[in-house]
Amino acid sequence: MKPSCSFPEKPEAVYYFGTCLADLLYADAGMAGIRLLQREGVRVIYPRGQSCCGQPAFNSGFQDEAREVAAQQIVQFPKNLPIVIPSGSCGAMMTRHYEELFQGHPLHEKAQSFSARIFELSEFLVNVLNVKLEDRGDPVKVTWHSSCHAKREYGLGDEAKQLLRQLKNVELVELERENECCGFGGTFSVKFPAISGVMAQDKSADVMQTGADLLLSTDCGCLMNINGALEKQKSQVQSQHFASFIWNRTHVS
Amino acid sequence: MSAKANHSPHRLSEKAFFESSGSALKDPKLRRNFKRAMNGLMEKRRDIFPDASELEETRGRAGGIRRKTLAYFPELLEKLEANCESNGIRVHWAETTEQANQIVLEIARSTNTRLAVKGKSMVSEEMHLNAFLEKHDIEAIESDLGEYIIQVVNELPSHIIMPAIHKNLEEISQLFQEKVDPNRSSESAEEMTATARLILRQKFHDADMGISGVNFAVAETGTLCLVENEGNGRFSTTLPKVHVAVMGIEKVVESLQDLPPLLKMLTRSATGQPITTYFNMISGPRREGELDGPEEVHLVLLDHGRSKIYEDELLRETLLCIRCGACMNHCPVYTRIGGHAYNAVYPGPIGKILTPQIEGIESVGYLANASSLCGACVEVCPVKIPITDILLRLRRNRVRKKNARHWTDLNGGKSLMELMTWKGWKQVLSQPSLYRTQASLLSRIGNLLPAQIPVLRQWARSRSLPRFSKKPLHRLVEEAGIDHE
Ligand code: SF4
Numbered sequence: 001m002k003p004s005c006s007f008p009e010k011p012e013a014v015y016y017f018g019t020c021l022a023d024l025l026y027a028d029a030g031m032a033g034i035r036l037l038q039r040e041g042v043r044v045i046y047p048r049g050q051s052c053c054g055q056p057a058f059n060s061g062f063q064d065e066a067r068e069v070a071a072q073q074i075v076q077f078p079k080n081l082p083i084v085i086p087s088g089s090c091g092a093m094m095t096r097h098y099e100e101l102f103q104g105h106p107l108h109e110k111a112q113s114f115s116a117r118i119f120e121l122s123e124f125l126v127n128v129l130n131v132k133l134e135d136r137g138d139p140v141k142v143t144w145h146s147s148c149h150a151k152r153e154y155g156l157g158d159e160a161k162q163l164l165r166q167l168k169n170v171e172l173v174e175l176e177r178e179n180e181c182c183g184f185g186g187t188f189s190v191k192f193p194a195i196s197g198v199m200a201q202d203k204s205a206d207v208m209q210t211g212a213d214l215l216l217s218t219d220c221g222c223l224m225n226i227n228g229a230l231e232k233q234k235s236q237v238q239s240q241h242f243a244s245f246i247w248n249r250t251h252v253s
Numbered sequence: 254m255s256a257k258a259n260h261s262p263h264r265l266s267e268k269a270f271f272e273s274s275g276s277a278l279k280d281p282k283l284r285r286n287f288k289r290a291m292n293g294l295m296e297k298r299r300d301i302f303p304d305a306s307e308l309e310e311t312r313g314r315a316g317g318i319r320r321k322t323l324a325y326f327p328e329l330l331e332k333l334e335a336n337c338e339s340n341g342i343r344v345h346w347a348e349t350t351e352q353a354n355q356i357v358l359e360i361a362r363s364t365n366t367r368l369a370v371k372g373k374s375m376v377s378e379e380m381h382l383n384a385f386l387e388k389h390d391i392e393a394i395e396s397d398l399g400e401y402i403i404q405v406v407n408e409l410p411s412h413i414i415m416p417a418i419h420k421n422l423e424e425i426s427q428l429f430q431e432k433v434d435p436n437r438s439s440e441s442a443e444e445m446t447a448t449a450r451l452i453l454r455q456k457f458h459d460a461d462m463g464i465s466g467v468n469f470a471v472a473e474t475g476t477l478c479l480v481e482n483e484g485n486g487r488f489s490t491t492l493p494k495v496h497v498a499v500m501g502i503e504k505v506v507e508s509l510q511d512l513p514p515l516l517k518m519l520t521r522s523a524t525g526q527p528i529t530t531y532f533n534m535i536s537g538p539r540r541e542g543e544l545d546g547p548e549e550v551h552l553v554l555l556d557h558g559r560s561k562i563y564e565d566e567l568l569r570e571t572l573l574c575i576r577c578g579a580c581m582n583h584c585p586v587y588t589r590i591g592g593h594a595y596n597a598v599y600p601g602p603i604g605k606i607l608t609p610q611i612e613g614i615e616s617v618g619y620l621a622n623a624s625s626l627c628g629a630c631v632e633v634c635p636v637k638i639p640i641t642d643i644l645l646r647l648r649r650n651r652v653r654k655k656n657a658r659h660w661t662d663l664n665g666g667k668s669l670m671e672l673m674t675w676k677g678w679k680q681v682l683s684q685p686s687l688y689r690t691q692a693s694l695l696s697r698i699g700n701l702l703p704a705q706i707p708v709l710r711q712w713a714r715s716r717s718l719p720r721f722s723k724k725p726l727h728r729l730v731e732e733a734g735i736d737h738e
Contacts, residue, residue, distance in 0.1 A: 031733070072682070072685070152629075153628060184625065185625025189712065194714075228716025231716070232716050
């Protein structure tokens with residue numbers, strides 16, 4: 001977990017990096033994140049030229065291609081404002097790997113400043129905005145999958161769970177092997193579909209075991225993977241990005 | 254499914270990996286065996302490290318010791334050689350496994366060895382030593398119980414610490430009955446151990462040579478350390494008149510003081526034991542007036558690609574490994590496909606970083622791809638090897654090694670497709686307007702893509718296809734009037 005000194009005072013405005021997966025597949029989660037920030041009185045800026053952090057190519061060994069795409073992001077976020085992302089995995093790419101990726105590159109300094117301004121959504125809501133939530137939803141039982149990249153690479157703590165615990169009608173049941181990989185791993189899931197598929201099935205079996213109505217997580221990749229396995233097994237358990245879940249239960253329409 | 258030793262080198266190819274991992278995934282018994290065993294090992298490790306911050310500190314200390322060793326690697330190896338020699342241990346250097354085998358064979362010939370007993374040694378697996386000796390009419394008997402079991406059925410180890418972990422008690426009992434003790438109907442673990450002990454006692458007695466591995470070699474004192482639970486290591490290194498220790502050069506440590514933290518981390522990370530039943534410190538052959546011990550002790554120092562690995566500052570961290578096996582016990586891939594599926598001497602995460610570096614990134618680089626990069630291994634590694642960072646580097650090196658021509662040659666065009674995919678990906682994602690057009694297109698037609706597209710088909714075997722949002726986020730953002738600067 002990050003030391004508390006690494007979080008800034010509440011800013012007037014933040015940048016928002018939506019991530020390519022949220023853009024294409026979980027647009028509602030991306031939007032919910034923006035709404036949660038705005039509700040705290042923060043102006044949200046969404047640079048239109050953003051696309052992807054470059055992780056898919058980087059993790060496949062295609063560094064040059066990753067760098068070109070990453071460079072395109074860095075120039076979109078020039079002001080000295082925090083950059084909030086609804087994904088720990090992209091956060092890990094941007095905080096841990098840009099330094100190496102831009103060694104000796106003209107954008108190196110900008111990349112450093114960019115990386116230093118990255119915050120995952122839940123940690124920003126809790127540690128910077130000190131969000132207090134009022135639950136307006138019906139009673140529901142949820143369980144939580146911890147994204148490997150968010151936890152181990154990015155170093156994300158349990159802020160998202162802290163937020164869920166503020167919701168009085170939400171019962172959070174622990175998932176067995178919560179920290180075990182769901183088998184997504186980006187291109188791993190298509191390069192080694194059989195291994196990845198079994199991991200996803202095991203994860204979804206654990207999810208079903210909890211008796212929860214809903215599975216939540218910080219990362220769209222994991223959600224897409226586990227949800228796919230749940231659906232394949234015709235499970236009743238739904239899945240959702242934690243930002244959508246929280247926003248839907250707390251906003252006054 | 255089991256990997257037959259067949260005295261042939263491992264079939265290291267991507268195709269073979271797909272086949273072996275595929276059939277392992279379809280073997281419910283194998284999967285049960287691994288799951289149960291690995292769950293047990295993870296639990297034991299968890300229980301012996303109750304204090305997270307203390308664990309972090311000890312990992313830091315153990316890693317520090319290993320890193321210090323690598324900082325003075327060449328000097329320490331020379332020191333080790335000098336001090337072993339002055340203790341009467343004869344030191345041999347082998348650059349390749351062939352040379353190492355040859356050295357062992359020459360020692361065997363010069364001592365008229367017909368039978369050798371072996372303590373557990375992964376380096377000897379790396380050398381395929383048993384098969385080599387057998388070819389030269391020298392019998393080599395494994396004396397570690399797990400190794401003995403798989404030798405009896407002509408299989409390879411499936412784990413670096415527990416070589417027969419892929420079998421459950423029932424299976425072992427059955428094969429004992431078939432191959433070892435046909436007169437009995439079934440045997441309990443204790444009975445089987447007793448039977449094996451009886452057979453092996455005779456072998457220890459008859460053997461001309463004992464062969465062992467080395468867990469740590471202390472440069473300052475010329476001491477070879479051996480960690481074991483069964484006493485077979487002590488037998489192998491004390492009873493026969495010749496003891497040959499084979500060791501990867503990275504196992505050197507500087508001083509005796511370095512041992513306690515490393516030993517503590519090794520046994521705790523491996524099996525959750527505070528210490529093993531035996532810890533042997535071998536400092537030379539039998540001296541005048543001593544009643545036991547071998548007449549000759551030899552140390553074979555094997556390079557086998559290690560000094561090449563040492564050249565790169567990040568990749569060198571691979572050599573910190575103390576072979577505890579914790580990374581495989583905690584690996585979600587290893588626990589599902591088991592050790593044999595890798596078709597390599599070292600399975601699991603350590604194998605994924607070590608094998609491509611030893612055998613060549615171009616031919617075995619696929620192993621570095623067979624990871625979800627979840628980092629569970631990094632979290633438990635007692636010497637903090639950055640396994641995922643090394644995997645990423647190896648993936649990159651593999652891509653760099655290939656020029657466009659190679660790409661087609663290597664994998665029947667499959668790799669070329671990968672190259673073209675990433676080039677296309679880059680084109681789209683580095684150009685905002687192009688990306689946005691494509692994204693809008695996907696949100697309109699993405700859900701209609703036929704599931705027969707190869708990538709989707711693979712995914713869809715165990716998962717339903719992802720669903721594209723009706724409108725991409727950047728459109729929602731525009732409609733909501735969110736600021737863009
Ligand atoms: S890489 Fe680390 S965890 Fe794996 S065997 Fe080596 S020391 Fe143990």
